[in-house]
Amino acid sequence: MHLTSPQFKSNVDHALHDAQLQKALGNVRAGFIDKRAKAAAALPEFEALRDNARDIKDHTLAHLDLYLEAYEKRVTESGGHVHFAETAKDACAIISSICKSVGAKTVTKGKSMIAEEIGLNDFLEADGLTTVETDLGEYIIQLRHEGPSHIIAPAVHLNKEQVEADFRRVHKDLPGDRDLSEPASLLSEARAVLREKFLAADVGITGANFLIAETGTSVIVTNEGNGDLTQILPKVHIVIASVEKITPTLNDASQILRLLARSATGQDMSVYTTFSTGPRRPGDVDGPEQYHVVILDNGRSSMLGTEFEDMLRCIRCGACMNHCPIYHSVGGHAYGWVYPGPMGAVLTPTLVGVDKSGHLPNASTFCGRCESVCPMRIPLPKMMRHWREREFERNLSPATVRWGLSVWSFFARRPKLYQFSTGLAMRALGAFGRAKGRFSFLPLAGGWTKYRDFPAPEGATFQQQWKAKRGAA
Amino acid sequence: MPNTTQPSVGLFVTCLVDLFRPNVGFSAVKLLEDAGCRVSVPAAQTCCGQPAFNSGDRADARAIAEGVIKAFEPFDYVVAPSGSCAGMMKSHYGELFRGDASWASRVGAFTAKTYELVSFLTDVLGIAEVDARFPGTVTYHDSCSGLRELGIQKQPRKLLGSVEGLTIAEMQDPDVCCGFGGTFCVKYPDISNAIVERKTADIETTGAKTLLAGDLGCLMNMAGKLKREGSHVEVRHVAEVLAGMADGPAIGEKR
Numbered sequence: 001m002h003l004t005s006p007q008f009k010s011n012v013d014h015a016l017h018d019a020q021l022q023k024a025l026g027n028v029r030a031g032f033i034d035k036r037a038k039a040a041a042a043l044p045e046f047e048a049l050r051d052n053a054r055d056i057k058d059h060t061l062a063h064l065d066l067y068l069e070a071y072e073k074r075v076t077e078s079g080g081h082v083h084f085a086e087t088a089k090d091a092c093a094i095i096s097s098i099c100k101s102v103g104a105k106t107v108t109k110g111k112s113m114i115a116e117e118i119g120l121n122d123f124l125e126a127d128g129l130t131t132v133e134t135d136l137g138e139y140i141i142q143l144r145h146e147g148p149s150h151i152i153a154p155a156v157h158l159n160k161e162q163v164e165a166d167f168r169r170v171h172k173d174l175p176g177d178r179d180l181s182e183p184a185s186l187l188s189e190a191r192a193v194l195r196e197k198f199l200a201a202d203v204g205i206t207g208a209n210f211l212i213a214e215t216g217t218s219v220i221v222t223n224e225g226n227g228d229l230t231q232i233l234p235k236v237h238i239v240i241a242s243v244e245k246i247t248p249t250l251n252d253a254s255q256i257l258r259l260l261a262r263s264a265t266g267q268d269m270s271v272y273t274t275f276s277t278g279p280r281r282p283g284d285v286d287g288p289e290q291y292h293v294v295i296l297d298n299g300r301s302s303m304l305g306t307e308f309e310d311m312l313r314c315i316r317c318g319a320c321m322n323h324c325p326i327y328h329s330v331g332g333h334a335y336g337w338v339y340p341g342p343m344g345a346v347l348t349p350t351l352v353g354v355d356k357s358g359h360l361p362n363a364s365t366f367c368g369r370c371e372s373v374c375p376m377r378i379p380l381p382k383m384m385r386h387w388r389e390r391e392f393e394r395n396l397s398p399a400t401v402r403w404g405l406s407v408w409s410f411f412a413r414r415p416k417l418y419q420f421s422t423g424l425a426m427r428a429l430g431a432f433g434r435a436k437g438r439f440s441f442l443p444l445a446g447g448w449t450k451y452r453d454f455p456a457p458e459g460a461t462f463q464q465q466w467k468a469k470r471g472a473a
Numbered sequence: 474m475p476n477t478t479q480p481s482v483g484l485f486v487t488c489l490v491d492l493f494r495p496n497v498g499f500s501a502v503k504l505l506e507d508a509g510c511r512v513s514v515p516a517a518q519t520c521c522g523q524p525a526f527n528s529g530d531r532a533d534a535r536a537i538a539e540g541v542i543k544a545f546e547p548f549d550y551v552v553a554p555s556g557s558c559a560g561m562m563k564s565h566y567g568e569l570f571r572g573d574a575s576w577a578s579r580v581g582a583f584t585a586k587t588y589e590l591v592s593f594l595t596d597v598l599g600i601a602e603v604d605a606r607f608p609g610t611v612t613y614h615d616s617c618s619g620l621r622e623l624g625i626q627k628q629p630r631k632l633l634g635s636v637e638g639l640t641i642a643e644m645q646d647p648d649v650c651c652g653f654g655g656t657f658c659v660k661y662p663d664i665s666n667a668i669v670e671r672k673t674a675d676i677e678t679t680g681a682k683t684l685l686a687g688d689l690g691c692l693m694n695m696a697g698k699l700k701r702e703g704s705h706v707e708v709r710h711v712a713e714v715l716a717g718m719a720d721g722p723a724i725g726e727k728r
Contacts, residue, residue, distance in 0.1 A: 365654025392529030452697030
C-alpha cells in the first residue's frame with residue numbers, strides 16, 4: 001500500500017471535506033460502540049478475561065522462540081510446511097514461489113491485514129497471477145483499487161450507493177433493472193460473482209487470528225464464510241500471519257476468542273470460527289492437498305523487550321479505532337498506510353519508521369478511550385507518548401513546537417520569574433479582552449482562533465490575588 | 474494556633490486556573506475550607522509538566538515534577554481543580570522517576586496524597602452535599618483524564634445533585650473527548666474542530682443553559698467554540714457552581 005502518512009495533514013484536510021466519507025463515518029460511531037458495550041456488559045467475566053488474555057500474550061511473547069518452534073514442529077507433523085519470512089519482500093517471494101510450483105493462475109484470498117502490509121496482491125499480480133478478494137469489504141475495495149480504511153471493516157468509508165455504482169461499473173452483465181439498493185442485494189450479487197472464483201481458484205490464501213503451538217492449528221474468524229471456501233476448495237492453502245499470532249494452547253485461543261468478537265462487533269462469537277490443521281488427510285471429504293504457513297516478522301521481533309512490546313498483544317479487533325474521536329473525524333485512509341486508528345498510530349512507526357509516520361502518534365488527544373476498550377489492555381496512549389519521546393530525542397518534532405516548549409519550560413522551571421511574567425501578561429491580556437470577554441483573533445494562537453474564540457483571562461492571576469488577600473505562603 | 478486535627482491541603486492551582494480563571498481557584502479554596510481543611514497555596518508552583526511530558530520532553534517534565542513534589546511536601550494532601558493535572562501528578566509522575574531509588578519514597582508519598590478536587594471532597598472527605606444554589610438546567614462533560622485515569626464520573630453528579638435549584642440534563646456521549654487534548658488543539662486544529670463541533674451539537678441538544686466540567690482546558694475549548702457559534706450556553710467550572718461562586722461572568726463572557 002502506498003505510504004501517505006508523511007502527508008497526514010493534507011490527508012486530513014481531504015477527509016474532513018469528503019461528504020461521502022463523513023456520512024459513512026457516522027455509521028462507525030453509531031454501529032460499533034453500543035454493541036460492544038452491551039456485549040461486554042452481558043458477560044460478567046469480561047474484565048477478568050481481559051486480564052487473562054493480557055497475561056496469556058505476555059507469557060507467549062516472553063517465550064516466543066519456544067512456542068514458534070513447537071508450532072513449526074506440530075505443523076510439520078500434520079503434513080504442513082512452515083516458512084519464516086523476515087521481511088515483507090521475503091514473504092511475498094515465498095508465497096509467489098508456492099503459487100508457481102503448482103502452476104497457479106487464480107488465487108482467492110480471505111481477509112488478511114498482513115497481506116495488505118506486505119503488498120501481496122500487487123506482488124502476485126506482477127507475477128502474472130489473478131488475485132480475488134473474497135471478503136465482501138475487501139472485494140469492494142479491490143474493485144476500487146483502494147486500501148482498507150478499517151482493520152475489520154475495510155470498506156467502512158463507503159456508502160451503499162457508492163458500492164452499487166462500483167458493481168454496475170465492473171459487473172458488465174448486470175441487468176440495468178436489477179435492484180441493488182440494499183446491502184442484502186449487494187451481498188447476493190457479490191456472492192454470485194465470487195462463487196465462480198472460488199471454484200476456479202488454484203490457491204487460497206488466508207490470514208490467521210491465532211497460530212496454536214499446542215496443535216499446529218491456524219484459526220480464522222469470519223462472518224461471511226468466505227474464508228472457509230478460500231481455504232477448503234483450492235489445491236493449496238497458504239496462511240500468512242505475523243509472529244505474534246502464536247498462542248500456546250487451544251484453551252488460550254478459546255479465551256481470547258471470547259473477547260475478540262465482543263470487542264470488535266459486539267457479537268458473542270463471529271459467525272464462522274475455523275480451525276485448520278494440516279492438509280487433507282486420507283479419508284477427509286475435503287481440504288487442500290498442500291498446507292503452508294508463512295510467518296512474517298517484518299520488524300516485530302525488534303519490539304520485544306522494548307517499551308513497544310505490549311503492542312504485540314494486539315488481536316486486531318478494531319475496538320480502538322471504533323472508539324477514537326480522531327478516527328471518527330478523518331477515517332482510516334488519512335492515516336496513510338495499512339493500519340489506522342490508535343493501534344496504527346503505535347504500530348505504523350515501527351513498521352515504516354517514525355520519521356515517515358510521526359504525525360500518527362501525535363494526532364491524539366490522549367483521551368484514553370482506546371485503552372479503556374482494548375481487550376488486551378494495551379496502553380495505547382502511553383506508547384504513542386513513547387513515540388513522541390523518540391521523535392523529541394531525534395529532533396524530529398517540528399521546530400516551532402520545540403521552540404515553544406523550551407520557552408515555556410524555561411519559565412515553568414522558575415516559579416518567581418514565571419509568576420512575574422505571567423502576572424504582567426495576564427493583566428495586559430485581561431485588559432484587552434475585558435470589553436468582549438474573548439478574542440476572535442490572537443497573534444500566535446491562529447490554530448485556536450481559526451475555529452474558536454479565545455476566552456480572555458480575568459486579569460490578575462490567582463497567585464497575585466491570593467498574595468493580596470492572604471499574604472505569601 | 475492552627476487546629477492540627479484539620480487536614481492540611483496544598484492547593485495545586487493549575488496553570489490555566491492561575492492565569493485565566495482565578496475564580497475557580499478561590500472556589501476550590503472555599504469548598505476545601507468549608508469541608509474543614511487548612512488550605513495553603515505554595516508560591517513555588519507553575520505547571521504540572523504535562524505539556525512537556527506529552528510532547529516527549531521527559532527531561533523538562535521531570536525537572537518540573539521535582540519542583541512540584543518539593544513544593545508540596547509539607548502538606549497532608551495535594552488537591553487540584555483539574556482531572557488532567559491531578560492525573561498527570563498521580564498517575565504519571567511515577568513513570569518519570571522510575572528506576573531512581575533516591576526519589577522513590579518521595580514520589581510514592583506525593584502520588585498517594587494527590588487528588589482531583591471533587592474526588593477529594595467526596596471520596597476522601599466523604600462530603601455528600603454542598604451548600605450552594607444555582608437555579609437552572611446544566612449539562613456535565615466528563616473530561617477524559619479525570620474520567621479514565623482517576624475514575625471521576627459519579628462524584629461531580631452527586632454533589633451537583635445537592636445544589637439547590639439545579640437540574641442535570643445529560644448530553645449524548647458525555648464521556649467522549651471534546652477535542653482539546655492540550656497542544657493537540659493547536660497542532661491539529663482541523664481535527665480538533667471536527668471533534669468539538671460534535672460536542673457542542675450534543676450540548677445544544679440538551680437544552681441546558683449551562684455547561685459544566687472539571688477541567689479548564691476542555692472548558693475553554695468548548696466555550697470558545699460555543700461562543701464562535703453564537704450559542705447562549707454559559708460555560709463554568711464545576712467548582713464554581715459547587716462553591717456558590719458562579720455569579721460572575723461565565724468563561725468567555727464580558728466582565
